[in-house]
Amino acid sequence: MNWIRDIVTGLIEFYETNNVLDLCDCLGISIIKSELKNKGSLFCRNQLGDEFIFIDSSVNEIDRRTMIAHELGHAILHPDINIAFYDNSLVTRCKWERQANIFAAELLMFDVNELDYIHEGQTLSALAESLEVSESVIEYKHKCRFL
Ligand SMILES: [Zn+2]
Numbered sequence: 001m002n003w004i005r006d007i008v009t010g011l012i013e014f015y016e017t018n019n020v021l022d023l024c025d026c027l028g029i030s031i032i033k034s035e036l037k038n039k040g041s042l043f044c045r046n047q048l049g050d051e052f053i054f055i056d057s058s059v060n061e062i063d064r065r066t067m068i069a070h071e072l073g074h075a076i077l078h079p080d081i082n083i084a085f086y087d088n089s090l091v092t093r094c095k096w097e098r099q100a101n102i103f104a105a106e107l108l109m110f111d112v113n114e115l116d117y118i119h120e121g122q123t124l125s126a127l128a129e130s131l132e133v134s135e136s137v138i139e140y141k142h143k144c145r146f147l
Pocket residue numbers: 070071074084085086087096097100
């Protein structure tokens with residue numbers, strides 16, 4: 001999925017950040033905390049082209065960053081969709097969801113080579129904690145190497 005990495009690289013170079021909140025701000029995407037089903041998140045684009053990411057207010061900071069990065073992936077990669085839900089049980093079933101997960105992994109771990117840490121013998125959970133990303137992000141980043 002080099003094309004997704006290329007898009008992420010271009011985005012980070014243009015805006016000089018991989019901070020998901022700063023990127024949403026630069027792109028005019030509003031983030032709204034709300035009570036959502038399944039403690040998930042939701043991307044939506046209205047008829048005027050305004051874009052919103054709704055995120056459950058009870059999720060922790062690390063999961064929030066992951067979900068926002070995922071929804072940002074929909075905003076950038078999928079200009080033709082108007083609504084997308086984040087649901088952990090569904091995220092691997094659909095091409096768009098996989099692409100959004102890859103986008104999130106490439107964005108959140110842009111400068112990180114997880115193989116360096118794996119070779120040092122770090123566990124997945126220890127690595128996730130030190131990098132402040134969810135374990136699923138590291139797993140996706142690792143899978144991306146072999147796509
Ligand atoms: Zn999604």
